[in-house]
Amino acid sequence: AAMRNRAEVDATLQTAKLNPAELLPAVHCLSFGPQAGGGECCLLQLEPGLCAELEAGRSLIIRGEKDEHAVLCSKDKTYDMKIADTSNMLLFVPGCKTPEELKADQASCNIIHSQIAGFSKNYWELRRCRPKLKKLRKLLMEDPYEGPDSQKDQTSTFSKYTTEDLLNLIQASEEEILHQLQVIDACKIKGYWRILDFDYEMKLLNHVTQLIDSESWPLSKVPLCACLEELGSLEPREMIEHILLSYGRKYVDDGEVFFEMHEDKICRAIAQMLLQNAVKFNLSEFEEVWQQSVPEGMTTRLDQLQGLALVDRSSRPETIFLLKVEDLPEDNQERFNSLFGIREKWTEVDITPYIQDLCAEKQTVGALLTKYARSSMLNGIKVYNSRRPIS
Amino acid sequence: SGGTGALAQWVLLELQGEVEPRQSGDLAGSLLGDLHYTCEGIPVLIVGHHILYGKVVQLEKPFAVLVKQGGASQPSPMEPHAHYTVTALIKTKLLFKTRPKPIITHVPKKV
Numbered sequence: 045a046a047m048r049n050r051a052e053v054d055a056t057l058q059t060a061k062l063n064p065a066e067l068l069p070a071v072h073c074l075s076f077g078p079q080a081g082g083g084e085c086c087l088l089q090l091e092p093g094l095c096a097e098l099e100a101g102r103s104l105i106i107r108g109e110k111d112e113h114a115v116l117c118s119k120d121k122t123y124d125m126k127i128a129d130t131s132n133m134l135l136f137v138p139g140c141k142t143p144e145e146l147k148a149d150q151a152s153c154n155i156i157h158s159q160i161a162g163f164s165k166n167y168w169e170l171r172r173c174r175p176k177l178k179k180l181r182k183l184l185m186e187d188p189y190e191g192p193d194s195q196k197d198q199t200s201t202f203s204k205y206t207t208e209d210l211l212n213l214i215q216a217s218e219e220e221i222l223h224q225l226q227v228i229d230a231c232k233i234k235g236y237w238r239i240l241d242f243d244y245e246m247k248l249l250n251h252v253t254q255l256i257d258s259e260s261w262p263l264s265k266v267p268l269c270a271c272l273e274e275l276g277s278l279e280p281r282e283m284i285e286h287i288l289l290s291y292g293r294k295y296v297d298d299g300e301v302f303f304e305m306h307e308d309k310i311c312r313a314i315a316q317m318l319l320q321n322a323v324k325f326n327l328s329e330f331e332e333v334w335q336q337s338v339p340e341g342m343t344t345r346l347d348q349l350q351g352l353a354l355v356d357r358s359s360r361p362e363t364i365f366l367l368k369v370e371d372l373p374e375d376n377q378e379r380f381n382s383l384f385g386i387r388e389k390w391t392e393v394d395i396t397p398y399i400q401d402l403c404a405e406k407q408t409v410g411a412l413l414t415k416y417a418r419s420s421m422l423n424g425i426k427v428y429n430s431r432r433p434i435s
Numbered sequence: 436s437g438g439t440g441a442l443a444q445w446v447l448l449e450l451q452g453e454v455e456p457r458q459s460g461d462l463a464g465s466l467l468g469d470l471h472y473t474c475e476g477i478p479v480l481i482v483g484h485h486i487l488y489g490k491v492v493q494l495e496k497p498f499a500v501l502v503k504q505g506g507a508s509q510p511s512p513m514e515p516h517a518h519y520t521v522t523a524l525i526k527t528k529l530l531f532k533t534r535p536k537p538i539i540t541h542v543p544k545k546v
Contacts, residue, residue, distance in 0.1 A: 072470035081462045088499045133450045140446035143476035
């Protein structure tokens, strides 16, 4: 179509009975660009902070396999994407000036021919969400590292994952993924992220705790060098250092590297080792064996087992069994269904470790319970049960 | 992903109803109308036989314009799994919510 000229614009104004004196001199003649109807452009509504990130030149990435809902990831946050419909038509126009811009630029062209790049009745809306990290553990558990002597690694046909691989497969931001790798004590072996096989991990831990005991080192000051020297012939040095990092806090004193061992984490690991061998245990028997099994100087406490094991105080005798929060579903409703399937009524104290990780930014456990559970009183104590019949 | 150069700033026009070509056939290349501003900064859009008065709105949540990469011109609904590039940012919209005032005329004035 031929471009409009000033005379045609003025004629239209006259027909419309608009007074040019009341208008700014510049006019935008809007037409549809060549690609306008193609549907290749779409709109994404930005949450606070994302606009600044884009302007700073950083990327946003949309992640998701065909069977997953897409999420958008910035450098450190993850967002669910949802389509929002408006009843209006949204047209996007490059090079369209606002009144302020026109007034500021008095010399601007009298006619601005603007081409509409595209239009839409809807746009992508973002909502900050928890990163979908359960898959990370699942992938790394496909092939846990059993140590250098294991034949498995040589002949293994399982996938191993680099940082790049994980970034492509996990619906979370890079920072969230790297942080989670640290939380689950993953380590990089030959460029691939690995989780240790639990038995191998306990073997390494046992080497260290036995050495601490035989050397009578204080638990708060375990020397790295001596560990590497004494244990270096038994296990790779990287693995010795890794187990110290996983179960201790590294610090430097007078130029030497030491570790302050995490008593709670060590007790917890030993409890897991004991509990995984049976469906459930007599509570008092377990507590006795557990205390005897931990290194000298450490004290076991049931609260060390939050999110790992569950005590049944209604059975006679009282029992305890393994229940790991990381084995439970990631989706909120599925998590609650699963928990109520295991036990019909929960106290807040008992259920909190198993739903804490579901809390969104600024959401409380109380809010989750209000939404997904129904409360009642049992023997004077407030308990929570399912809102719906469990199938 | 973000662009390597500075991102362009576009403007959003929000209109009621549908956009349809006057003649049957493609929208591409056809005129929408003339956009004026009054001296007070009120946008005035003349579309066909209608005058629309609107207002300039600074968006609380700006938009990013995503362009699908890979060029296949399938008129498919938005596919999140396709590869997109951020082409522009939109921080301002011209909102036309008022009922269009019809322009009474017989024939567009020929010049």
